[in-house]
Structure formats: C-alpha cells, structure tokens
Amino acid sequence: xxxxxxxxxxxxxxxxxxxxxxxxxxxxxxxxxxxxxxxxxxxxxxxxxxxxxxxxxxxxxxxxxxxxxxxxxxxxxxxxxxxxxxxxxxxxxxxxxxxxxxxxxxxxxxxxxxxxxxxxxxxxxxxxxxxxxxxxxxxxxxxxxxxxxxxxxxxxxxxxxxxxxxxxxxxxxxxxxxxxxxxxxxxxxxxxxxxxxxxxxxxxxxxxxxxxxxxxxxxxxxxxxxxxxxxxxxxxxxxxxxxxxxxxxxxxxxxxxxxxxxxxxxxxxxxxxxxxxxxxxxxxxxxxxxxxxxxxxxxxxxxxxxxxxxxxxxxxxxxxxxxxxxxxxxxxxxxxxxxxxxxxxxxxxxxxxxxxxxxxxxxxxxxxxxxxxxxxxxxxxxxxxxxxxxxxxxxxxxxxxxxxxxxxxxxxxxxxxxxxxxxxxxxxxxxxxxxxxxxxxxxxxxxxxxxxx
Amino acid sequence: xxxxxxxxxxxxxxxxxxxxxxxxxxxxxxxxxxxxxxxxxxxxxxxxxxxxxxxxxxxxxxxxxxxxxxxxxxxxxxxxxxxxxxxxxxxxxxxxxxxxxxxxxxxxxxxxxxxxxxxxxxxxxxxxxxxxxxxxxxxxxxxxxxxxxxxxxxxxxxxxxxxxxxxxxxxxxxxxxxxxxxxxxxxxxxxxxxxxxxxxxxxxxxxxxxxxxxxxxxxxxxxxxxxxxxxxxxxxxxxxxxxxxxxxxxxxxxxxxxxxxxxxxxxxxxxxxxxxxxxxxxxxxxxxx
Numbered sequence: 001x002x003x004x005x006x007x008x009x010x011x012x013x014x015x016x017x018x019x020x021x022x023x024x025x026x027x028x029x030x031x032x033x034x035x036x037x038x039x040x041x042x043x044x045x046x047x048x049x050x051x052x053x054x055x056x057x058x059x060x061x062x063x064x065x066x067x068x069x070x071x072x073x074x075x076x077x078x079x080x081x082x083x084x085x086x087x088x089x090x091x092x093x094x095x096x097x098x099x100x101x102x103x104x105x106x107x108x109x110x111x112x113x114x115x116x117x118x119x120x121x122x123x124x125x126x127x128x129x130x131x132x133x134x135x136x137x138x139x140x141x142x143x144x145x146x147x148x149x150x151x152x153x154x155x156x157x158x159x160x161x162x163x164x165x166x167x168x169x170x171x172x173x174x175x176x177x178x179x180x181x182x183x184x185x186x187x188x189x190x191x192x193x194x195x196x197x198x199x200x201x202x203x204x205x206x207x208x209x210x211x212x213x214x215x216x217x218x219x220x221x222x223x224x225x226x227x228x229x230x231x232x233x234x235x236x237x238x239x240x241x242x243x244x245x246x247x248x249x250x251x252x253x254x255x256x257x258x259x260x261x262x263x264x265x266x267x268x269x270x271x272x273x274x275x276x277x278x279x280x281x282x283x284x285x286x287x288x289x290x291x292x293x294x295x296x297x298x299x300x301x302x303x304x305x306x307x308x309x310x311x312x313x314x315x316x317x318x319x320x321x322x323x324x325x326x327x328x329x330x331x332x333x334x335x336x337x338x339x340x341x342x343x344x345x346x347x348x349x350x351x352x353x354x355x356x357x358x359x360x361x362x363x364x365x366x367x368x369x370x371x372x373x374x375x376x377x378x379x380x381x382x383x384x385x386x387x388x389x390x391x392x393x394x395x396x397x398x399x400x401x402x403x404x405x406x407x408x409x410x411x412x413x414x415x416x417x418x419x420x421x422x423x424x425x426x427x428x429x430x431x432x433x434x435x436x437x438x439x440x441x442x443x444x445x446x447x448x449x450x451x452x453x
Numbered sequence: 454x455x456x457x458x459x460x461x462x463x464x465x466x467x468x469x470x471x472x473x474x475x476x477x478x479x480x481x482x483x484x485x486x487x488x489x490x491x492x493x494x495x496x497x498x499x500x501x502x503x504x505x506x507x508x509x510x511x512x513x514x515x516x517x518x519x520x521x522x523x524x525x526x527x528x529x530x531x532x533x534x535x536x537x538x539x540x541x542x543x544x545x546x547x548x549x550x551x552x553x554x555x556x557x558x559x560x561x562x563x564x565x566x567x568x569x570x571x572x573x574x575x576x577x578x579x580x581x582x583x584x585x586x587x588x589x590x591x592x593x594x595x596x597x598x599x600x601x602x603x604x605x606x607x608x609x610x611x612x613x614x615x616x617x618x619x620x621x622x623x624x625x626x627x628x629x630x631x632x633x634x635x636x637x638x639x640x641x642x643x644x645x646x647x648x649x650x651x652x653x654x655x656x657x658x659x660x661x662x663x664x665x666x667x668x669x670x671x672x673x674x675x676x677x678x679x680x681x682x683x684x685x686x687x688x689x690x691x692x693x694x695x696x697x698x699x700x701x702x703x704x705x706x707x708x709x710x711x712x713x714x715x716x717x718x719x720x721x722x723x724x725x726x727x728x729x730x731x732x733x734x735x736x737x738x739x740x741x742x
Contacts, residue, residue, distance in 0.1 A: 142714050143706040151718055158725055166728075169735065196732065197739035204738045211731040218724050225717075392520040 010446045017437050018178060021429040024274045025175075026182045035422065039415045046412025049405040050125060058128040060405050065393060067383040067400035071410045072126035074375040078258065079119035079413060080153070080230050081251070081371065085259025086112025086160050087223030091216045100287045102439065103279050103431045104267060109164040110430070111262050114420040116156050116226075118413040123150075125409055145232045152226045159222055163215045165194075166208055170434040173198035174447065187427070200448025227251045234378070240317035241325075241382035244310075250302040256295040257341065258371035264288050264364035266421060268357055270430050279431050282356060289355030292364070296346045303342065320385055329399075330381045333373050340370030478552055480543030487542030491568045493575060495585055499670060501573025504566045505531075507634070508558065516577050524554055532577035541571050588671060593617050595677040597666050603682055606648040608638065608666060616644025620668060624648050626655070627663040650684060660685040 005013060053060055063070040089108035093101030101108075124130045140147040172195035179188060198204060228248035235247035244250070264285070271280040307325075310318040325334045345367050348354040354363060380400050402410070434447055491497045509531075514520035516531035529536045539547070548567045551557030558567065575581055593612045600607055606624065610617040620640045625632040635654060638646040648666075656662045664679045703711075 141703055141706070142711055143703070148714065151714075155718070155721055155725075162725065162728055166732070169732075196736040198735065199739045201738065204735050207731050207735050207738060211728050214724065215728060218721065222721055392514060392518075393523075398523055 005441045005443075007443070007446060010442045013440060014437050014442045014447055017433060017440070017442070018174065020274075020276065020278070021431055021433050021436075022175070022179065023276075024270070024425045024430055025179070025427070027274070027426075036419070039419050039422070042415040043412065043419065046408050046415065049408035050412065052405055053125075053409060054130065060403060062396075062400050062402045062406055064397040064400075066386060066397055067380055069126075069379050069383060070400060071376065071402050071406060072122055074372070074379045075410050075413060076119055076122040076126070077230055077251070077375040077379065078372050079115045079122060079417075080227055081255035081258045081375070082262045083112045083115035083119060083156065083160070083259070084223055084227055084252065084255035085263050086116075086163065087219050088256050088259065089263065090163060091219045091223070094216055098287075099439070100284055103436055104263060104284060104288075106164070106167070106428075106430060106432050107266050107270065108259075108263050109160060110421055110424050111259065111266055112160045113157075113164055113424070114417040115259075115262070116153060116160055117420065118417045120153055120157065121416070122413050125412075145229060145236050148229045149226075149233060152222065152229050155222050156219075156226045159215060159219050163212070163219060166212050166215065167432050167435065168428060169195055169198055169208060170200065170205075170448070171429055171432060173200065174433055175429075190427075198448075200444060205444070224252060227255050234382075238387070239382050240315075240321040240385060241378070244306060246302060246305055250299075250306055253295065253299040253302050254341075254371065254374065257292065257299050257345075258368060260288060260292045260295055261345075261364040261367040261371065264292070264360055265368065268361040268364075270425065271357065274425075274430065276430070279436065280357075285357045285360050286352070286355045289349045289360050292345050292360075292367070293349045296342050300342050300346065303338070317385060317387070321382060324381050324384075325377065330377060334377050337370045337374035337377050340366045341374050344370075478547065480539075480546040484546035485540045485543040487545060489541040489545075489568050489571055491565070491572060493572050493581065493584060495588060495671070497569050497572045498576050498585060500566070501569035501571070502670070504562060504570045505573050508562060509570065512554070516574070526553075528555070531574045536574070537578045541568075541575070544571050544574065590673045591668075591671055592673050593620070593668060593675065595622065595666050595668065595675060597664070597677045597679050599679055599682050600647075603684070604650055606650065606664060606666070606679060608640070608646040608648060608677075610640045610644045610646070610668070616640070616642070618642045618644055620644075620672075622646060622648070623667050623669065625665045625667070627665060628655075632665060650682075654684045656683070656685040658688045659683075660687040 061070060061072075086109050089101050090105035090112075094105065124133055127133060136147060136150055140150070172191045176188065176191040176195050179191070228251065231247040231251035234242035235244055237243065267280045267284070267288070270276055307322065311322050314322070324330050345363055348363055349360065354360060384399060434444070437447055438444060512522045512524070512528045513531055514522070514528075519530045519533070521528040521530065545564075545567055547555070548570070549557060549559045551559075562570075576585065591612075593610055596609045597606045599605075608622055610620050610622060618640055622638050622640065623634065624636050624638070625634050627633075635651060636648065638648045640646045650664075654662055660683055661681045662684045664682065666677045666679075668675060
C-alpha cells in the first residue's frame with residue numbers, strides 16, 4: 001500500500017486502472033482478426049495431420065522400434081515444464097512477499113493453464129489409438145509412473161484453474177457491473193454467472209483470501225510432483241542418460257527456466273499490444289531477468305552434476321551416450337540447447353542493458369526455443385542406444401528423423417496454446433484489477449460501490 | 454599399357470590406404486596358406502550351415518542379406534566380396550584368433566566345425582557356382598512317442614513303410630518366441646532312434662514341454678510333435694513377477710506404493726473439494742447482505 005487517497009482520487013485512479021486493464025477485452029481491430037486467422041489456419045493444418053495420423057497409425061511418424069518416444073514426448077516434457085511457472089510466480093514469489101510478482105501472477109497462471117492443458121493433449125497425440133485413452137483410468141497400474149503422471153497432470157489442471165479463477169471472482173464482478181455495451185451480452189452474462197453474486201463484503205474477501213492461501217500452498221507439492229513424476233518416466237529406467245537420481249530437481253529447475261522465458265514473452269506482448277507499460281513495468285522485466293539468471297544458474301548446477309558425474313566414470317553405455325552428445329551426432333543440437341538455454345541468458349542478463357523489455361524478450365525467445373531442443377536431446381539420443389541391440393532392422397529404424405506430418409502435429413499445441421492465451425486475454429483482464437488497485441491505494445469500498453447496490 | 458600401370462598403382466595405393474584407415478585384418482602368410490582338409494560337398498556345407506546358425510548368425514546375419522547386428526564396425530556379410538577374398542586358411546586363423554568384438558572360437562567349436570563353416574561360406578563364392586550338385590529333396594515321415602517314464606523320445610523314421618537308416622533327426626522345444634534346439638540323433642538300421650531328454654530342459658509354468666522333431670534340410674519339410682511332456686517341476690515362484698517389483702500389475706504392487714499413491718492423491722483432492730465448497734460459500738455470503 002502506498003498512500004491513502006481521498007475518495008475522489010480513489011475513484012479517478014480506479015477508473016483509469018479499469019479502463020487500462022479492460023482494453024484487451026474491447027480491442028477488435030484488423031490485427032486481432034489476422035492473428036486469430038493465422039493461428040486458426042495452423043491449427044487446422046495440425047489437426048488435419050493428426051486426423052491423418054489417427055487413420056494411418058503412428059507409422060507416419062519417424063518413430064520406430066528403437067526410438068519409440070520422439071518429438072511428441074519431447075514436446076510433452078516441454079509443455080509440462082512451461083506450466084510449472086504458475087507455481088513459481090503466483091505461489092512461491094507470493095508467499096515470499098516478492099510484490100513485483102503480483103501483477104504478473106495472472107500471466108503466469110494463464111501460461112500455466114495453456115501449457116498444462118496442452119501437455120495433456122500432446123500425450124493423447126502420441127497414442128496410436130486415442131480412443132483407448134480411458135483405459136488408463138479403467139485398467140491403469142498404480143505402480144506405473146505413467147498413471148502417476150496422468151493423475152498429477154489432472155490435479156495440476158484443477159489447481160491451476162482454481163488459482164486462476166479465485167482471484168478473478170472480484171474482477172468478474174467489476175466487469176459485470178462496470179462494463180458498458182462494448183462487449184456482447186452473452187459475455188456479460190458469463191461474467192455475471194462466474195462472479196457468483198460477488199458483493200465485495202468482508203466475509204467474501206475473507207473466504208477468497210483463505211481459499212487462495214490454501215491453494216498457494218497446495219500448488220507447491222503438486223507442481224513439484226508434476227514435473228518430478230514426468231522425470232521419473234525416464235529416471236525409473238536403466239537407460240544411459242536417464243538412469244539418474246537427480247532427474248527430478250534437474251527437470252524442475254529446467255522447467256523454471258523455460259517457464260520464466262515463456263512468461264517474459266507473454267508479458268512483452270501484453271505490454272505492447274494493450275499499452276500496459278504501467279503494469280508490466282521496466283522494473284518487472286528487470287526482476288524477471290534477474291530471476292531467469294538465478295534459475296539458469298540453478299539449472300547449470302544440475303547440468304554439471306548430470307553430465308560431469310557420469311563423464312568422470314565413463315561407464316560403457318554412458319560413455320557412448322555422452323560422446324554422442326558432446327562431440328558426436330547430436331553435438332550441434334546439444335550445444336545449441338546448452339548455450340542458448342543456459343549460458344546465453346546467464347551471461348547477457350547480468351547486464352542491466354539486456355534486462356530492458358525488448359532485449360530480454362529476444363533472449364527469452366531464444367531460451368525458450370533452446371529449452372524445447374533440450375527436451376528433444378533428453379528424450380531421443382538415449383533411445384538410439386538400446387541395451388539389447390535389435391537385429392536385422394532397416395537403417396531408418398536405428399536413427400530417428402521426424403517426418404513432416406509429425407512436425408505439423410508437434411507444432412499444433414504451440415498454436416493451440418497461443419489461442420488459449422489469446423482467448424483468456426480477450427475474456428479476462430491480464431492483471432488482477434482489484435489487487436492492483438488495492439496496492440495503488442484504492443479503497444475496496446470504492447471499487448465495489450456499484451456491486452453493493 | 455600406361456592405363457594398366459595406373460590401375461595397378463591405384464590398386465596398391467587404395468590397398469595401402471585401407472590398411473591405414475580400415476585397420477585391415479590380415480592373417481600371417483603361413484596361416485593363410487593352410488588348405489581346408491575337408492572336401493567341399495553338400496554334407497560339409499550342410500554341417501557348416503548348422504554351425505554357422507548356432508555360432509555366427511547372431512552377429513553376421515544371413516549371408517547375402519547384409520543384415521548384421523548393429524555394431525561399429527559392422528560385422529561383414531559372409532557373402533561379401535571382401536569376406537570371400539580371404540583364403541580358407543586365413544578365415545580359419547581369424548576364427549582361432551578373434552579381434553575386437555569378434556571372439557575367438559578356439560575351444561568353442563572344433564577345428565572340423567570351423568572348416569565346415571568355411572565350406573558353408575564358400576558356398577556363396579561365385580567361383581564355386583555349380584560345384585555343389587543340386588540334390589532332389591528326400592521324402593520321409595517321422596513319428597515319435599514318449600517312453601513310459603518321460604525321459605526319452607522313441608523316434609521312427611520311414612518312407613512309405615521302409616525304414617530310413619542313418620538319417621539325422623533334430624529335436625527342438627517350443628518356447629514363447631520360437632524353437633530352441635536341444636539336440637540331434639541319428640537313426641539306426643531299423644530307422645529308429647532314442648533321444649534322451651537332457652536334464653534341465655525348461656518347461657512352461659506347469660513344467661511341461663512340447664517337442665518338435667524334424668529332418669535336416671535335405672528332406673522335404675516334415676515334422677513330428679510330442680506335446681505336453683512333463684520335464685520339470687511346475688514354476689511356483691517366478692522371480693520376474695514377485696510382489697515387490699515396481700513395474701507390475703496392481704495385485705502385485707507393493708503396499709507402500711499403493712498407500713503413498715492413494716494417500717497423497719486423496720489428500721490433494723480432498724483439499725480441492727474443500728476449496729470448491731469455499732467457492733459455493735462466496736455465493737451465500739453475497740446473498741446475506
């Protein structure tokens with residue numbers, strides 16, 4: 001809280017905040033239509049590829065007996081990783097009273113929801129028979145990390161949605177009461193239903209605060225387990241490159257890097273597109289930059305452990321794997337992922353110049369791309385070296401090369417998540433209005449004076 | 454003339470290069486000069502094929518199909534020019550010495566068997582084309598019964614009632630993914646043979662085995678089966694399906710694992726339920742005022 005404002009100042013200030021933060025709901029220009037059109041086109045192409053795959057089977061992908069987990073699983077790990085940022089920003093920063101994280105907590109939750117929802121879809125895309133998906137609930141084996149993964153992702157979707165929804169309820173009431181006719185009636189009806197008859201009384205605020213606090217604590221173990229369990233899909237095997245005791249924290253720290261980069265990207269787009277310089281300030285980018293450096297350093301530490309310890313011992317299979325990565329067939333991608341995903345942000349973001357909005361966004365983009373390839377590098381090279389060599393197989397079974405439909409299907413979740421993020425920004429303010437206004441000194445009574453009537 | 458000299462020079466050069474870069478495996482001249490003591494005929498080639506399939510095929514694959522196991526360097530195809538350029542003596546020497554992933558077979562198979570394998574490989578040498586007579590496949594029928602105490606198979610081989618004497622009969626056991634060779638017997642003058650079932654022959658979970666008997670390749674395909682013979686004790690404890698195995702069926706999953714899963718999941722979802730109840734309270738709290 002800064003300074004106490006007079007009721008009139010309060011009202012003026014709040015009017016401005018409301019006008020700024022509802023701009024994303026009202027914007028309807030050529031660019032918006034073009035953006036949706038482009039995303040839609042790519043989405044249709046991806047869906048067409050997927051239908052093709054369902055008809056013809058997974059044989060249309062580059063996956064064969066050796067490499068049976070291809071880009072889809074790499075994609076899956078990437079989306080689960082990105083979704084973890086919801087946990088970091090809206091929960092950990094909040095509980096540690098890092099106030100700069102508050103305006104971006106809804107951005108983080110948006111990214112988290114889009115990413116985790118798509119992570120679930122990616123898994124279905126990796127199935128040759130998606131119609132048998134329900135079998136995992138009917139006949140799943142509780143000893144299998146895959147069942148744990150499905151459980152934990154479902155749980156995380158629920159928690160992320162609730163954590164997005166709970167602080168949104170007062171905002172929904174504001175939208176219900178204060179928005180004019182510039183949004184469709186059906187949209188106003190939606191706000192009215194979702195705001196649950198919010199009046200803004202003390203009891204309601206108590207309930208919200210109480211519920212949010214529980215969720216903020218609950219999301220920490222669930223968020224950590226979602227990515228730890230994902231890492232166990234790999235680490236619970238004996239394969240070279242996966243058989244590691246630090247895979248859980250290794251994945252989680254990598255996830256914070258990817259997620260921070262994704263949030264920076266979305267922040268920048270919101271800031272430019274909806275003129276929200278006052279909300280996503282230079283200061284927040286600066287903080288995000290510092291946090292990204294910290295996360296990269298933690299990730300670097302786990303990377304050193306992950307590669308140096310086996311490289312010191314150089315056991316037969318591990319040796320083959322490490323040579324492939326560092327100097328062999330995969331070295332190009334490997335070094336791109338390591339340099340772009342760790343070294344580049346660590347070094348550049350130490351300088352204040354690079355923590356300004358535009359430079360940091362460019363760096364975040366490179367980091368995000370590198371993070372995707374890092375997952376690719378974790379999944380595929382290991383599979384090319386099975387413990388039991390298979391005999392009499394054609395050459396293309398041994399080495400993995402993704403096919404064109406496979407690439408189309410892999411890109412689909414990116415466009416789908418962009419559509420989800422766009423839709424959420426079009427329906428709901430991208431910053432929690434009441435929280436931000438309260439922080440700027442506006443009285444809660446002033447905010448909800450219309451609601452009480 | 455000049456051209457010829459150039460070609461010869463190039464050949465020497467390339468040979469030199471391949472020695473340096475491919476680390477050519479060359480037998481000593483004295484060893485390479487050793488001559489195969491066995492005659493090159495259908496019988497030795499046939500024996501050689503059996504030895505090859507048991508000892509060599511798993512790495513070198515089928516001759517002429519270029520389907521070796523994935524290794525670096527790849528095990529050469531037996532029908533390749535490079536392979537056939539070896540003299541019999543040098544293959545014999547290589548089988549005895551071994552190098553890298555190629556083990557020595559000294560002591561694993563007899564010298565005779567090595568020469569038989571060499572004859573089998575020579576079959577794919579174009580220079581040997583037409584040297585083996587194409588034999589018409591023989592015909593015969595096989596019958597087998599198990600003796601009273603289930604320790605041996607009584608085998609009868611005949612052709613239209615006339616006993617087939619001195620014919621090898623191969624015995625296999627059906628396994629989950631194919632057939633396992635367990636031995637060979639030769640019929641006596643009456644076309645009969647007794648095959649003692651070796652101790653330790655593995656059965657299925659009930660300790661039973663299915664035997665399949667066949668003639669060699671020189672016969673038309675025919676087989677006799679003796680099914681469901683008790684050869685071992687039933688398997689009561691399969692170490693691969695013991696209770697405390699992580700990746701197992703639900704009824705074999707360790708209790709602590711199930712408890713952990715349901716306890717944690719239950720706790721989290723109860724909390725989520727509690728939050729949903731809180732959300733409904735928001736509505737009530739709004740109606741009161």
